[in-house]
Amino acid sequence: MQADEVEVGMRVRYPRTGTTGRVVALENGMGGLFAELDSTHLRYRVDQLVPAGVAGERARTTKEDLMDRLKKEREFLSATGFQDAISHTDQSCEGGG
Secondary structure (H helix, E strand, C coil): CCHHCCCCCCCECCCCCCEEEEEEEEECCHHHHHHHHCCCCCCEEEEHECCCCCCCCCCCCCCHHHHHHHHHHHHHHHHHHHHHEEEEECCCCCCCC
């Protein structure tokens, strides 16, 4: 993000660790602009942050989506390639290590 895009109260995410939080303070120092997050109380370089979505936001799945997914899994498990692969194992679940 650019320095002019960040403001106090904005939800941001630090992609390297997945840390998400609200900006509580902005500080110039050590050759750059840093934002302090409320979740960790650590400062992150503003150019390393990305905007975060709304807290608790989840992808919505419908019943039809779930039924399609289940149908695809059943088709995969009943396919001859999968059944052949299973028939060539002793099904001992041994890791070999």
